[in-house]
Amino acid sequence: MRSARALLSLNLVIAASLNAQPEPPRQENRSVVVASKPFGESFLLCEMFAQLLESRGLSVERRPGLGATEIAFGALRSGAIDVYPEYTGTGLIAILHDSLPDSVMADSRAVFAHVTKRFAEQFQVRWLPPLGFQNTYAIAVKRATATKYHLRTLSDLARESPHLTAGFTADFIGRSDGLIGLSRVYGLRPRAVRPLAPAVKYQALVSGAVDVIDGYSTDGLLARYDLVTLVDDRHFFPPYEAAALVTDRLQAQIPTAIATLTLLSGRLDERAMRQLNRRVEVNGEDVRVVAGDELKTLGLVGDVQAAKTTVVRERSGFGRYMWDRRANLMGLMLRHLLLVALALLAAILVAVPLGLFLERTRPLAEPTIGALGVLQTIPSIALLAFMIPLLGVGITPALVALWLYALYPIARGTYTGVRDADPEAVSAAEALGTTPVQRLLWVRLPLAAPVIMAGIRTAAVITVGAATLAAFIGAGGLGEPIVAGLALADTRMILSGALPAAALALAVDGVLALVEKMVAPAHRREGIWRRLGSGPLDAVQGRTAG
Amino acid sequence: MPTPLAARNVSHSFGSVIALDDVSIDVPAGRSVALVGESGSGKTTLLRCFNRLVEPVRGEVMVGDRDVRTQSTVLLRREIGYVQQHGGLLPHWRVLRNVALVPMLQEMPDPTDAALHALGLVGLPASNFAHRFPHELSGGQRQRVALARSIAAKPGVILLDEPFGALDAISRADLQESFSAMRRDLSVTTLLVTHDLAEAGRLADEVVVMRAGRVEQKGTMRTLISAPATEYVARLIERARAGLEALSL
Numbered sequence: 001m002r003s004a005r006a007l008l009s010l011n012l013v014i015a016a017s018l019n020a021q022p023e024p025p026r027q028e029n030r031s032v033v034v035a036s037k038p039f040g041e042s043f044l045l046c047e048m049f050a051q052l053l054e055s056r057g058l059s060v061e062r063r064p065g066l067g068a069t070e071i072a073f074g075a076l077r078s079g080a081i082d083v084y085p086e087y088t089g090t091g092l093i094a095i096l097h098d099s100l101p102d103s104v105m106a107d108s109r110a111v112f113a114h115v116t117k118r119f120a121e122q123f124q125v126r127w128l129p130p131l132g133f134q135n136t137y138a139i140a141v142k143r144a145t146a147t148k149y150h151l152r153t154l155s156d157l158a159r160e161s162p163h164l165t166a167g168f169t170a171d172f173i174g175r176s177d178g179l180i181g182l183s184r185v186y187g188l189r190p191r192a193v194r195p196l197a198p199a200v201k202y203q204a205l206v207s208g209a210v211d212v213i214d215g216y217s218t219d220g221l222l223a224r225y226d227l228v229t230l231v232d233d234r235h236f237f238p239p240y241e242a243a244a245l246v247t248d249r250l251q252a253q254i255p256t257a258i259a260t261l262t263l264l265s266g267r268l269d270e271r272a273m274r275q276l277n278r279r280v281e282v283n284g285e286d287v288r289v290v291a292g293d294e295l296k297t298l299g300l301v302g303d304v305q306a307a308k309t310t311v312v313r314e315r316s317g318f319g320r321y322m323w324d325r326r327a328n329l330m331g332l333m334l335r336h337l338l339l340v341a342l343a344l345l346a347a348i349l350v351a352v353p354l355g356l357f358l359e360r361t362r363p364l365a366e367p368t369i370g371a372l373g374v375l376q377t378i379p380s381i382a383l384l385a386f387m388i389p390l391l392g393v394g395i396t397p398a399l400v401a402l403w404l405y406a407l408y409p410i411a412r413g414t415y416t417g418v419r420d421a422d423p424e425a426v427s428a429a430e431a432l433g434t435t436p437v438q439r440l441l442w443v444r445l446p447l448a449a450p451v452i453m454a455g456i457r458t459a460a461v462i463t464v465g466a467a468t469l470a471a472f473i474g475a476g477g478l479g480e481p482i483v484a485g486l487a488l489a490d491t492r493m494i495l496s497g498a499l500p501a502a503a504l505a506l507a508v509d510g511v512l513a514l515v516e517k518m519v520a521p522a523h524r525r526e527g528i529w530r531r532l533g534s535g536p537l538d539a540v541q542g543r544t545a546g
Numbered sequence: 547m548p549t550p551l552a553a554r555n556v557s558h559s560f561g562s563v564i565a566l567d568d569v570s571i572d573v574p575a576g577r578s579v580a581l582v583g584e585s586g587s588g589k590t591t592l593l594r595c596f597n598r599l600v601e602p603v604r605g606e607v608m609v610g611d612r613d614v615r616t617q618s619t620v621l622l623r624r625e626i627g628y629v630q631q632h633g634g635l636l637p638h639w640r641v642l643r644n645v646a647l648v649p650m651l652q653e654m655p656d657p658t659d660a661a662l663h664a665l666g667l668v669g670l671p672a673s674n675f676a677h678r679f680p681h682e683l684s685g686g687q688r689q690r691v692a693l694a695r696s697i698a699a700k701p702g703v704i705l706l707d708e709p710f711g712a713l714d715a716i717s718r719a720d721l722q723e724s725f726s727a728m729r730r731d732l733s734v735t736t737l738l739v740t741h742d743l744a745e746a747g748r749l750a751d752e753v754v755v756m757r758a759g760r761v762e763q764k765g766t767m768r769t770l771i772s773a774p775a776t777e778y779v780a781r782l783i784e785r786a787r788a789g790l791e792a793l794s795l
Contacts, residue, residue: 422636422637424630424632424633424634425634425635425636425637427630427634428628428630428633428634428635428636428692429634429636429647430599430623431597431599431623431628431630431634432623432624432628432647432648432651432695432696433619433620433621433622433623433624433625433648433651434620434647434651435620438651442636443636446638447637447638521637521638522638522639522640522679523637523638523679523680523681524638
């Protein structure tokens with residue numbers, strides 16, 4: 001009885017203290033957008049953030065595998081996402097481009113304090129307290145190579161580098177905390193540098209295609225292949241402490257989310273992280289299961305029923321793998337198709353009238369179409385990255401980028417088709433008293449239809465392909481398993497997106513080929529298509545037959 | 547009802563090139579006049595002034611009793627039949643629909659009937675040809691269709707720009723014959739452009755010889771032969787005659 005009263009009074013005190021706050025923080029009723037960069041550990045941390053937030057009753061939108069640092073951080077700055085895992089060293093060098101005295105560089109606390117201050121001032125972005133582990137670059141060689149050349153440190157590597165071929169990720173080659181800095185500080189001059197996708201660098205090293213790679217110190221594969229990580233004897237690499245990067249906006253709108261994410265601070269050490277990465281990258285376990293298990297182990301969530309349903313995937317046939325994911329793949333395929341259809345439709349609505357307009361104003365035609373052509377030369381991933389500051393992440397920027405790609409072939413086809421449509425027929429139609437609109441609808445467009453359709457088909461196939469990259473900015477579609485598969489070095493996952501995408505391209509092209517047959521000018525139609533829409537005057541067969 | 551044509555003091559230039567230099571001609575209602583000359587003589591430019599495909603810089607162009615500039619180009623053109631050298635049939639329309647184009651534009655009550663009638667006049671039986679596409683016809687048949695298209699709406703005037711110029715000699719002779727027969731059945735004013743003096747003599751009541759944008763001589767073929775007004779006309783006739791004599795050898 002006493003204790004019950006004590007509890008009651010305690011409750012009252014808590015209630016009173018809550019009421020006493022001048023203004024209780026207002027929670028906005030929206031999802032927290034949780035993202036990651038496209039590699040295994042980032043996926044895993046993203047999933048842990050997401051499950052943790054969900055366990056506290058918050059709704060979450062997942063955007064895993066967003067481009068590289070530039071895209072992910074761009075998305076965060078623009079407010080398109082709320083949180084993603086980042087590393088202090090990356091923040092310091094790749095984002096801020098700051099250099100610090102060596103004494104500060106060596107102190108991970110000092111580096112953390114520096115980036116925290118600078119990010120808050122410059123970007124209105126906060127670093128939550130570090131998760132508890134560092135994931136630095138691990139410049140790795142095979143044990144045999146290390147023995148042969150007596151390699152233990154990066155200085156040793158620099159000495160022997162003229163005999164060695166490096167396989168580095170594109171990111172590492174271009175970063176000042178990557179190859180550029182290593183060359184400057186250690187004098188590293190490999191015989192050749194091969195740019196490698198993260199997913200294949202370990203295979204490339206083990207197979208002997210390259211002699212040295214840039215791994216991450218927490219990679220599960222370092223241990224699996226018994227590789228030697230060379231010691232950074234000149235302390236070139238800054239500390240790379242992992243932490244959640246969040247926007248001030250999230251802090252203002254959903255403070256609970258910040259509080260919840262902070263629960264993970266200091267809870268993950270390097271050994272634990274390596275173990276988790278190994279489960280995902282080497283054993284091929286589902287990211288959701290691994291993340292859920294770890295949160296349970298840490299006592300941060302209770303038994304999650306959902307996590308139980310997906311067990312460790314069996315090493316079964318590819319057909320089985322696809323079949324098991326059929327519902328998910330169908331959803332991705334529909335989303336992909338939706339992206340393509342919307343982008344293509346919008347492109348047709350703009351590019352066909354544009355082509356017609358340019359045909360009337362010939363001097364503008366080549367410069368305008370040329371400008372659209374230049375857009376084609378921008379790599380899709382770069383174009384998608386440009387969209388982020390303007391439109392954030394998700395479906396809108398993807399649609400705009402795909403739309404831009406589709407404009408050129410359609411505008412070119414329309415312009416050329418209408419310009420070159422049987423000039424004799426057009427001039428005769430004019431001389432006989434047709435209006436410009438009648439000539440357009442009766443003569444020029446029907447005669448130009450095959451060329452216009454060819455442009456639309458080209459655009460459609462390009463769009464189906466480019467849409468796989470839309471996953472890098474969180475637009476979903478069949479690129480999702482491709483991006484995730486690349487990050488997790490999972491070939492089956494990559495193929496489960498790539499093969500349906502290829503099939504989709506063929507199917508879309510096939511369907512449009514039928515449409516092309518249907519819209520061909522009547523005299524060029526064959527077989528059953530001949531009967532289609534040849535005009536009211538052709539209904540007089542009976543009257544002339546006699 | 548045949549419509550008379552007239553051009554008065556018409557001049558036109560394309561940039562610095564003078565195409566027509568103070569040209570006047572008359573085509574009385576129901577008559578047939580041929581414009582003859584070499585390439586660049588201005589004959590096609592003059593023809594195209596009548597349906598406003600060319601707007602002359604100076605001068606007056608009359609179709610019937612109205613200056614062409616007082617009418618909308620679209621309505622004016624629907625009143626005038628037109629045949630060009632390469633027919634200009636719409637390749638994706640069947641013959642019947644091609645021929646019915648102008649009746650359809652004029653919203654005649656039954657364009658199909660008008661088209662069938664016109665096909666009969668140019669000697670193409672509808673049962674055989676109405677449902678073909680232009681590419682399923684010979685060159686001569688295509689020009690017949692173009693001719694049918696120009697008369698289907700029963701215009702008061704037709705303009706023909708080298709209508710048989712691209713045909714082989716036999717088709718050409720056949721078509722010239724059909725054209726003459728058709729003219730006898732219809733009462734229509736015709737203005738014909740040709741570089742072939744013999745064709746002009748066969749198809750026209752009167753010939754206008756043009757050279758470098760000016761009228762060299764106009765008159766009947768008989769007058770041209772008996773009294774060529776200039777040395778150029780005389781040379782033109784001489785050359786046509788030499789061609790014929792070479793044949794008779």
